[in-house]
Amino acid sequence: MTHPMEVVIDGSKKTVTLGDVERDAKLAQVDGMRSVINKNRIDAIERQISVMQSLENVYVKRMGREAYERQLLHLVNQLPGMLSTGADDKAKYTDEVVEHGYDGVDGDEGPWTEFLDRDDLPRQLRESDGVIIEEGYWINRRGMxxxxxxxxxxxxxDDDDDGGGNDGSGIRAVVCLCHGYMDNVSFLKRVxxxxxxxxxxxxxxxxxEGHxxxxxxxxxxxxxENLVEDAHDYFRHVTGEKFPNVRRVFLMGESMGGAVAYDIMSRHRDSYDGAIFAAPMVKILVTPPPFVVAxxxxxxxxxxTLNALSHLPWAPSRGDMPHLSFKDKDKMRLALMxxxxxxxxxxxxxxxxxxxxxxxxxxxxHEFDAPFIVLHGLEDMVTDPRMSxxxxxxxxxxxxxxxxxxxMYHNLTTGETDENIDIVFNDAISWVxxxxxR
Known part of the structure; x- marks a missing residue:
């Protein structure tokens, strides 16, 4: 299957087509648009990088350190999804994104708009059932x-409100979500x-950034620190602008987002009233020895910092993350779409x-003193419940x-059966x- 994708280049939109092959290259812009890199070329590039790494001393002696690193970076930048946006870390299409609602925001056609129009997706993605969902791009300190x-x-x-803690509009509290690694807030979380x-x-x-x-x-x-600063900056911006009279604001962090929420809560204790941690990543169960880390x-x-090797997707992992995270395989199939x-x-x-x-x-x-509730599945094979x-x-x-x-598995809010998800949310809602x- 192929999917049309709109990109903005030099102020004008162009439409290209991407296939479903997992390792197809993403589109990128470096003095123009690169063509899609096929799988065989990716394999060849990765083999060449591997050879250069294993024979680093030979290459450095022959061509010099600077030329070696330049050549390695050139190869890395040809791999899919690895092209940087420049040394100043600015957004690739910031002006167009904000003004025109690139990629389906504000109703413009884009891959997400077309994706959400599919008839095999949950009905709640198209019918919000009394919930107003507003999406938009926000610009961080680095212009992204x-x-x-x-x-x-x-x-x-607010039929079940007893008068405590809401702003008079029916909203009793605000929950600010920090999502997990490789996750998003545009799909299943909307449901x-x-x-x-x-x-x-x-x-x-x-x-x-990057998600x-x-x-x-x-x-x-x-x-x-980019994750922590961006999330806190946005949460303070949106709660101050959209919910100025709501007295209670809580953080929620899932998996890697649990660590983000922990850091935000630790540094900005007066800005939030507590935290919900769902299968938080607060410690690596088996930490490598110091010499390995060094x-x-x-x-x-x-x-x-970043160097020529930082972008390479070769770090060890515990296996098939979706299968380890999702107990409900139908929801896993949706997430992978x-x-x-x-x-x-x-x-x-x-x-x-x-x-x-x-x-x-x-x-x-041992220093953490903020109010919190931690939720964890005992069958979690991604983050260990003993750490919670x-x-x-x-x-x-x-x-x-x-x-x-x-x-229950790792993904408590979108990867379990509906009955289990109800249990998790009921606990979180009661706590909030x-x-x-008060």
Whole structure:
């Protein structure tokens, strides 16, 4: 199957066609538009990079360090989805994205608009059932366009509210979501997180750099602080502008987003009233020895930096992440249909940033004193439930709750059966509601 994709080049839109082959190259713009790279060429490039890495000393002696790194970077930049947007890290199409609603925002036709028109998708993606969903691009400090979404009740009625904690419009609280690695907020979360809204809890969401429809290299986290700063900046912006009278604002973080939410909560304690952690990535169960970490950083670069190898998708992973994350295979099939899915191993820089963040977070858990609830499936094979127990036991918070779910996998909010998802959301909603009355 092929899908038309609109891209903006020199101010004008052009339509190209991409196939479904997982390793087809993404379109990119570097002094014009590169053609789609086929699988055989990708294999050849990766083999050449591997040879240059293994024979680094020989190449450096023959051509010099600078020429070697330049040639390696040239090869890396020919791999799909790895082309950078320039040294200043600006958005590729910022002006066009914001003004014209590129990629289906504000009703313009694009791959997401066409994708959401498919008749084999959940009905709730097209019919929001009393929920107002607003999407748009927000520009971060680095000039990048990041996809955002808010969900609010369509009516102002609040039949089950007892008068505590809402702003008079029926909204009792706001939940700001930090999603997980390789995830997005444009698809299944638009369906499942409506549960919050039907209980008069507004939801704000943002897709990180390199995730979903946001700008950046697909699945690349070049600097952990970018995720934390962008998410907090947007949450403060949207809650101040859209919900100025709502007294209670909570963070929610799933998997990698749990670590993002942890850092935001730790640094901006007065801005949020508590955190919901769903299968949070707060510690790597088996941490590599220090000499391995040092060697890894020598190859990939120190945290927050990029070199010729940082983009390579060769970092070890625990296996088929979708199968490990989704208990409901029908929902997994839906998740793998999205046009922006990333089907390769983690990039080296991303793996380095996640490792560094969790090492730091795990060493500060005993200092964490914010109100929180942690939710974890006991059959989770991606993030270990014992790490959530450690967070609960070691944190010094006086208001903490833990819920462990027998038989549930990693993706608690979009990957379980509907009955299990109801259980998880009911626990989260009850926790938020109780604290919104105080």
């Amino acid at each position: 366009a990041l996809m955002t979404s808010t969900m609010t009740p369509e009516t102002n009625d 499942q997180f409506q549960r919050f809204v039907r209980r008069n809890i507004a939801v704000c969401m943002i897709e990180y 979903g429809r946001s700008d950046g290299i697909n699945a690349l986290v070049p600097r952990w 060697l890894f950083e020598r190859i990939v670069g120190h945290p927050g 999205v046009p922006t899915k990333y089907g390769r191993k983690p990039r080296f820089a991303t793996a380095r940033e996640l490792l560094n963040a969790t090492r730091r977070i795990s060493s500060t858990i 127990e450690m967070l609960y036991n070691e944190s010094r918070s006086s208001d903490k709750t833990i819920k462990l779910y027998r038989g 509601t109780d604290r919104s009355k």
